[in-house]
Amino acid sequence: MKQHEAITESIERQTRTHDRARAALLPILHDIQAEYGHVSEDAVRQIASALNLTRAEVHGVVSFYHDFRASPQPLPVLKLCRAEACKARGVEALVEGAERAAAGKVAIETVYCLGLCSVGPNAMVGKEVHARLDADKLNALIGAAA
Ligand code: FES
Numbered sequence: 001m002k003q004h005e006a007i008t009e010s011i012e013r014q015t016r017t018h019d020r021a022r023a024a025l026l027p028i029l030h031d032i033q034a035e036y037g038h039v040s041e042d043a044v045r046q047i048a049s050a051l052n053l054t055r056a057e058v059h060g061v062v063s064f065y066h067d068f069r070a071s072p073q074p075l076p077v078l079k080l081c082r083a084e085a086c087k088a089r090g091v092e093a094l095v096e097g098a099e100r101a102a103a104g105k106v107a108i109e110t111v112y113c114l115g116l117c118s119v120g121p122n123a124m125v126g127k128e129v130h131a132r133l134d135a136d137k138l139n140a141l142i143g144a145a146a
Contacts (some may be wrong), residue, residue, distance in 0.1 A: 006035055007043055011050045021051040025061060029068055038069040066111070075107040076145045079124040080138075082110045085117035094121060094138050101139045105146035 010031040014024035028047055032039050039062050048058045062068045080098065082091055102108050114122045119131040123138065125145045133141070 003036060003040075003043070004046065007032060007046050008050075011047065015051075022053065025051060025053070025058065026065075029058075029062060029065075033068050036072075038072045041070070066109075073107055075105065076125070077107045077109055078102065078142060078145055079109050079111040079114070081112065081114045081120060081122045081124075083112040083117075085113075086120035086122055089120040091121035091133075094133065094135055097135050098138050098142060101142045102146075106142050108142075 007028075010028050011024070014027045014031070015021055018024040018027070025047070028051075029039055032043050032047075036043075044055055044058045044062065047053075048055045051058075059070075062070055078098075080091065080095070082095070098108055111124070114124055114129050116122050116129055116131050121133045121138075122129055122131050123133055123141060124130070125141060130137070130141055
């Protein structure tokens with residue numbers, strides 16, 4: 001399916017399930033981000049037009065939330081949780097080694113909670129969450145993602 005058609009389908013689906021068009025904006029952006037890895041300027045234009053918003057309003061949401069990107073990330077992404085529970089379970093001691101292992105091969109992004117706080121430190125690659133990480137497991141995960 002072409003991107004324009006996929007965005008149209010998402011807009012139609014999300015505006016059917018949300019009372020106000022504006023409420024559909026975040027779910028639509030999540031759809032586009034999940035499908036294409038970023039929300040392009042063309043997508044922003046199309047969404048703004050369909051929801052009767054300005055491009056600046058849509059762009060503001062894209063740039064405000066960490067989950068959305070305006071351009072594709074060329075590297076595989078590993079999301080490393082650095083919220084309180086994972087901090088308490090030792091994630092900070094893993095960061096420097098992970099960044100060294102990932103350099104130029106994997107993009108490490110900080111996130112704040114992956115919903116498995118009791119079994120941290122946790123990271124996510126694609127849609128899969130990896131728990132109880134130590135330096136060896138995290139490096140292996142980075143190596144597999146590269
Ligand atoms: S704090 Fe890391 S998963 Fe919740």
